[in-house]
Amino acid sequence: MTQPNEVPLQMRRNGFDPAEELARARDGEGVVRVETPWGLPGYLVCRQEDVRRVLADPARFSSALTPLRGAGALHPDELARMRAGQLIGLDPPEHTRLRRMLTSEFTQHRIRRLEPRIVEIVQTALDDLERAGRPADLMANFALPVPSLVICELLGVPYADRAGFQDRSAQLLDTSLSAEELTAVRREERAYLADLVARAQADPGQDLLGMLVREHADDLSTDELIGVAGQLLLAGHETTSNMLGLGILALLRHPDQLAVIREDPARVEPAVEELLRWLSISQSPPPRTTTTEVEIAGQVIPAGTLVICSLPAANRDSALVGDPDRLDVTREVAGHVAFGHGVHHCLGAPLARMEMRIAFPALLQRFPGLALAEPYEQVDFRVLSVVFGLNSLQVTW
Numbered sequence: 001m002t003q004p005n006e007v008p009l010q011m012r013r014n015g016f017d018p019a020e021e022l023a024r025a026r027d028g029e030g031v032v033r034v035e036t037p038w039g040l041p042g043y044l045v046c047r048q049e050d051v052r053r054v055l056a057d058p059a060r061f062s063s064a065l066t067p068l069r070g071a072g073a074l075h076p077d078e079l080a081r082m083r084a085g086q087l088i089g090l091d092p093p094e095h096t097r098l099r100r101m102l103t104s105e106f107t108q109h110r111i112r113r114l115e116p117r118i119v120e121i122v123q124t125a126l127d128d129l130e131r132a133g134r135p136a137d138l139m140a141n142f143a144l145p146v147p148s149l150v151i152c153e154l155l156g157v158p159y160a161d162r163a164g165f166q167d168r169s170a171q172l173l174d175t176s177l178s179a180e181e182l183t184a185v186r187r188e189e190r191a192y193l194a195d196l197v198a199r200a201q202a203d204p205g206q207d208l209l210g211m212l213v214r215e216h217a218d219d220l221s222t223d224e225l226i227g228v229a230g231q232l233l234l235a236g237h238e239t240t241s242n243m244l245g246l247g248i249l250a251l252l253r254h255p256d257q258l259a260v261i262r263e264d265p266a267r268v269e270p271a272v273e274e275l276l277r278w279l280s281i282s283q284s285p286p287p288r289t290t291t292t293e294v295e296i297a298g299q300v301i302p303a304g305t306l307v308i309c310s311l312p313a314a315n316r317d318s319a320l321v322g323d324p325d326r327l328d329v330t331r332e333v334a335g336h337v338a339f340g341h342g343v344h345h346c347l348g349a350p351l352a353r354m355e356m357r358i359a360f361p362a363l364l365q366r367f368p369g370l371a372l373a374e375p376y377e378q379v380d381f382r383v384l385s386v387v388f389g390l391n392s393l394q395v396t397w
């Protein structure tokens with residue numbers, strides 16, 4: 001058996017591109033043994049076809065058997081309560097039961113009803129950005145407020161609480177935190193969510209939490225409600241905000257492609273898909289654990305082993321698109337895995353897509369002279385995180 005490699009799961013070349021080691025692993029063996037941020041060795045799967053196979057097969061690649069990162073110190077009871085309702089860490093049939101309660105709220109049809117409100121939120125954020133004056137931090141003044149406000153309204157979370165939950169969310173994704181630090185943030189976030197859920201139970205509103213309380217009082221425990229709320233709140237703003245920030249940075253670095261979206265907003269749809277593919281901000285979905293011996297790309301992997309799918313490597317696989325390292329917002333890219341694949345495919349994908357389709361053209365049209373206000377080499381990328389992104393982005397116009 002080969003020794004684990006030091007493959008930098010999260011590193012990017014030149015800001016955007018997956019590390020060379022990842023590309024080499026994908027174009028070479030396809031699967032390599034690695035050290036993981038979970039403190040256990042595992043196998044990293046890098047090719048588009050293999051990633052899809054793993055994610056489509058929860059019976060052999062389990063999410064529920066994977067230990068929670070840094071949770072070794074938790075008492076089993078507390079751990080079980082923390083995992084309750086966390087869709088992303090469940091397998092069918094528990095996963096199916098919970099996901100079914102939420103799917104109707106996230107269909108394209110349902111999300112389309114939010115469009116006028118999202119347009120309004122984007123326009124207000126643009127007004128605020130203009131008022132902030134140049135140069136301004138695009139993350140703090142636009143990319144973070146838009147998805148935060150959207151998920152707050154959808155879920156029923158007071159927007160006034162944003163400083164606290166935004167800060168804790170970023171920490172929960174930070175792979176440089178020690179197990180003790182991670183446990184402390186998890187406890188703090190749970191206490192916040194427990195309070196939120198208790199208020200919804202006492203007086204259910206017209207939002208998603210209120211709906212879950214009213215319609216699923218008998219089949220959803222309080223711990224599960226807390227888990228669902230936490231996952232939606234975190235996924236709802238952390239991911240889309242980094243796509244907005246990194247997407248704009250990518251377009252500023254490719255002015256010809258930026259012009260395509262600004263001049264014809266109708267072309268934003270394929271552009272968003274290409275940005276999702278090219279940026280692949282989710283470095284990997286949570287690792288799966290093999291339930292039996294499996295073979296991937298000719299490698300035999302024993303039962304009980306962590307398997308990690310590199311989404312950036314898979315989305316830059318030439319089997320998916322030609323010239324995969326080139327950003328081309330005019331191409332029609334089908335089948336990328338930026339939102340995952342299979343039963344855990346991103347629940348919020350229709351919402352994230354709508355936010356991006358509205359926000360990118362609106363920003364580019366409001367500020368035709370949008371430009372970086374700092375040298376590219378000094379841009380503050382957020383590297384050591386489950387979700388790749390930016391800590392800040394100084395822009396002017």
Ligand code: HEM
Pocket residue numbers: 055063087088089099151231232235236237239240243281282284285286337338339340341343344345346347348349351352
């Ligand atoms: C799952 C990416 C936006 C809620 C996932 C997964 C990925 C992903 C890769 C799969 C995880 C797995 O296979 O284990 C993204 C990206 C986004 C985004 C790139 C933005 C551009 C959102 C939004 C929401 C959301 C806006 C909520 C409103 C979820 C939930 C799951 C999930 C609840 C778990 C689904 C399940 O396990 O059944 N997302 N996401 N995501 N996402 Fe997203």
